[in-house]
Amino acid sequence: MSTKEWSVSYWHYMPGASSPMQMMKGAMKCMKCGDVKEGETVLISTDTNKLRIAETLGGAAYAVGAIPIIMMIPPVGVHGAQLPEPIVAAFREADVFLQPSTWSQTHTRARVEAIKAGKRGCTMCEVTEDALCVGAIEADYEACDRLGRLLGAALAESSEVRITTPLGTDIRGEVKGRPVQYETGLFKTPGSFAAFPDSEINISPIEGTAEGIVVSDVSIMSVGVTIYDHVTLIVKGGRVVDVQGGMAAAKLSQILKGMNDEKAYNYAEFGIGLNPKARLAATNLEDLGRLGNCHAGIGSNFAIGGKVLAPNHIDAMYRDATVFFDGKAVLANGVCKI
Numbered sequence: 231m232s233t234k235e236w237s238v239s240y241w242h243y244m245p246g247a248s249s250p251m252q253m254m255k256g257a258m259k260c261m262k263c264g265d266v267k268e269g270e271t272v273l274i275s276t277d278t279n280k281l282r283i284a285e286t287l288g289g290a291a292y293a294v295g296a297i298p299i300i301m302m303i304p305p306v307g308v309h310g311a312q313l314p315e316p317i318v319a320a321f322r323e324a325d326v327f328l329q330p331s332t333w334s335q336t337h338t339r340a341r342v343e344a345i346k347a348g349k350r351g352c353t354m355c356e357v358t359e360d361a362l363c364v365g366a367i368e369a370d371y372e373a374c375d376r377l378g379r380l381l382g383a384a385l386a387e388s389s390e391v392r393i394t395t396p397l398g399t400d401i402r403g404e405v406k407g408r409p410v411q412y413e414t415g416l417f418k419t420p421g422s423f424a425a426f427p428d429s430e431i432n433i434s435p436i437e438g439t440a441e442g443i444v445v446s447d448v449s450i451m452s453v454g455v456t457i458y459d460h461v462t463l464i465v466k467g468g469r470v471v472d473v474q475g476g477m478a479a480a481k482l483s484q485i486l487k488g489m490n491d492e493k494a495y496n497y498a499e500f501g502i503g504l505n506p507k508a509r510l511a512a513t514n515l516e517d518l519g520r521l522g523n524c525h526a527g528i529g530s531n532f533a534i535g536g537k538v539l540a541p542n543h544i545d546a547m548y549r550d551a552t553v554f555f556d557g558k559a560v561l562a563n564g565v566c567k568i
Contacts, residue, residue, distance in 0.1 A: 250282065250285070250286045250289065252359075252362075252363045253282075253283065253286040253359055253362040253363060254286060254289065254290060255362075255363070256361070256362030256363055256367040256427070257286045257287045257289065257290035257362055258290045258293065258294075259367060260287060260290065260328070260352070260362075260426055261290050261291060261293075261294050261296075263352075263371050263415055263416050263417065263418070263424065263426065264326055264328075264350065264351070264352065264416075264417045264418060264424075265417075265418035266291060266294050266296050266326055267294070267295070267296065268294065268295030268296065269295060269296065269297070270296045270297070270325040270326055271296070271297045271299060271323075271324045271325045271326070272287075272288075272291040272296045272297065272298050272299065272324065272325065272326045272327075272328065273299050273301065273320050273321060273323075273324035273326070273327040273328070273351075274287050274288055274291075274298060274299065274300045274301070274327075274328045274330065275301050275313070275317060275320075275321070275327060275328070275329050275330075275331065275335060275340070276300060276301070276302050276329075276330050276331055277302060277303055277304060277305045277306070277331050277332050277333075278302060278303075278304055278305065279305055279332045280330045280331055280332060280357065281300075281302060282359065283330045283354075283357055283359060283362065284300050284302065284328075284330050285300070286362065287328055287330060288300055291326075296325075296326070299320070299324065301316075301317055301320055303317070305331075305332040305333060306332075306333050307333065308333060308452070308485075308489075308541065308542050309333050309334040309337075309355065309451050309452055309529075309542055309543050309544050309545075310333075310334055310336070310337040310338065310529055310530050310540065310541070310542045310543030310544075311333060311338075311541065311542070312338050312339055312340075313335060313338050313339075313340045317340055318338075318339055318340040318343060321340040321341065321343060321344035321349065322343050322344055322347045322349070324344075324349060325349060325350075326349065326350055326351055326417075327341075327344055327349060327350075327351030327352075328351055328352055328354060329341070329351065329352065329353045329354050329355065330354040330357050331354065331355055331356075331357075332355075332356060333355065333356075334353060334355035334356070334451065334543060335353060335355065336353040336355065336425075336533060336543065337529070337530040337531075337532070337533040337534075337543040338533070341353070341423070341533060342532070342533050345421050345422075345423055346421075348420040348421050349420070349421070350417045350418070350419065350420060350421065350422045350423065351417055351423060351424075352413075352415075352417050352423065352424040352425060352426040353413075353423075353424075353425050353426070353428075354425075354426055354427075354515065355451075355514060355515065356451065356513065356514035356515065357427075357513065357515060358513050360512075360513075361427055361512075361513045361515060361516065362427070364509075365427070365507060365508060365509040365512055365513070365516055366427040366428065366429070366505045366507050366508035366509070366513075366515065366516045366519055366520070367427040367507075368507045369415070369427070369429060369505045369506065369507040369508070371414065371415035371416055371429060372416070374414050374415055374429040374504045374505055375412070375414040375415065375416050375429075377504050377566060378412055378414040378429070378430070378431045378504050379412070379414075380566065380568055381431060381502065381504075381553075381560060381561060381566070381568065382410040382412055382431045384555050384560055384568055385405070385410050385431070385433060385555055386409075386410050388405060388406070388555035388556045389404060389405065389406040389556055390402060390403070390404055390405065390406075390554075390555070390556055390557075391403055391405050391433065391435065391500045391553070391554070391555060392553075392554040392557070393500065393524050393551050393552070393553050393554070394551070394552050394554075395445065395447075395548055395549070395550050395551050395552070396550055397445045397447055397460070397548070397550075398443055398445045398462070399442075399443060399444050399445045399548050399551070400442045400443055401440065401441070401442035401443060401444050401465060401500075401526065402440070402441060402442055403435030403436070403439045403440035403441070403468070403497065403500065404435055404436045404439040405433050405434075405435055405436065405500070406436070407436075408433050408434055408435070408436065408535045408536070409433070409534075409535040410431055410432075410433050411423070411431060411432045411433065411534050411535070412431055413425035413428065413429070413430050413431065413432065414429050414430070414431065414504060415427065415428070415429040415505070415519075425515065425518065425519060426515070427505070427508075427515055427516070427519070428503075428505065428508075428515040428516065428518045428519030429503070429504040429505040429508075429519040430501050430502055430503050430504055430505075430518055430519045430525075431501075431502050431504065432499050432500060432501040432502065432527070432534060433499070433500050433534070433535070434498055434499055434500075434527075434531040434534045434535050434536035435468070435497065435499075435500065436468075437468050437496070437531075437536065437537055437538060438467055438468035439468055440465050440468045440469075440497035441465060441466060441467070441468075442465055443462060443463065443464060443465070444462070444463040444465065444526045444546060444548060445460055445461070445462050445463075445548060446460060446461040446462075446463070446478075446526075446546040446547060446548050447460050447548050447549060448510065448511055448517050448520075448523060448547035448548055448549050449511055449514065449517045449547050450478065450482055450544065450545070450546045450547065451514055451544045451545045451546075452481075452482075452485055452544055453478050453481050453482050453485070453544075454478065454481075455511045456475075456478050456546075456547075457510075457511055459475065459476050459477055459478040459479075460475055460478075461473065461474070461475040461478050461479045461482060461546065462474040462475055462479070463526060463528075463546060465497050465526075468496065468497050469492075469495045469496060469497060470486070470495045470496075470497060470528055471495070473486070482544070482546075485542075485544070486528070486542075486544075489529075489540070489541045489542055491540060491541050493529070493530075493538050493539070493540035493541070494528070494529050494540050494541060494542050495528065495529075496528065496529055496530075496531065496538045496540055497526065497527075497528065498527035498528060498529055498530060498531035498534075498536060498538065498540075498543060499525070499526065499527025499531060499534060499543075499545070500524070500526070500527075501518060501524055501525040501526070501527060501545065502524050502551075502553055502561065503518065503519045503520045503521050503522065503523040503524065503525075504519060504521055505519040505520055505521055506521045506564070508520035508521070508523075510549070514545075517547040518545060518547060520549070521564040522549055522550060522551065522563050522564035523547055523548065523549050523551065524547070524548060524551040524553065525545045525546060525547040525548070526545065526546045526548075527543055527544070527545050528542070528543070528544045528545075528546065529541070529542040529543040529544055530542065530543045531543075550563050551563065
């Protein structure tokens, strides 16, 4: 196996620990991307797996004169699970929120209510310590944001998204009237939200309209790397109706079935990566945001402009994507066509 092809040589992401000194540069960059100011309260919502990262982010917040508040719970066990009410309340009250967590807190009422209250923040789901040191964290987020805004302006005027790949992905859905989510890495203004060190834009298709095939050949949240064990999702009527493949497909099928909720199969999201520095199959956040990668969200879409509140939100990533808005190619394997 070539390390040039895959930077982590085992099934799931387990890079060695980084020292707080190494992580601090990335943590300070997070403060810059959020324009964290002296005197602001910074809520850091974490779990027992990510405490060292949370403490490093807290140190960076303290270094710029902000007041860090760390709230820690045991890992919740599924991406998109709702958070306890005291944490929801804290999200509403803090000036800035950061979410370094094992399981994604993006698609939660806590995050949605914070944004509605005019707060700003970022998700850092499945973040690893090395992700604050190398890879996507080294990107120029202002440049990522410019690309995202260019694509997003075209997407906001479009009625249909279609994404294809050489391996067989061909998925489409109607998006007219749905808001574009700019998770580019910057969260400087009230009500803004980012993915960090990810950088992406995304949109939720209108329920029932997504149709086609997604071949995940990068990774799937909660499952692991799929580079050598591709997973094929068959989507009809806005739902994942079949999951095909080997061990990884069986694991995803088991996870979805275990939700015991039909909403868990909702095709929730078209995600488009913007970050040219992101490594391939090194961390979940980098796979989501890597320029040339796209992803399919499964489950909840209520937090990104949709109507479905499911017990999960799981992203399946794929590479070498060509993105079409209303039949016109706008992004081909990382090259903007606008």
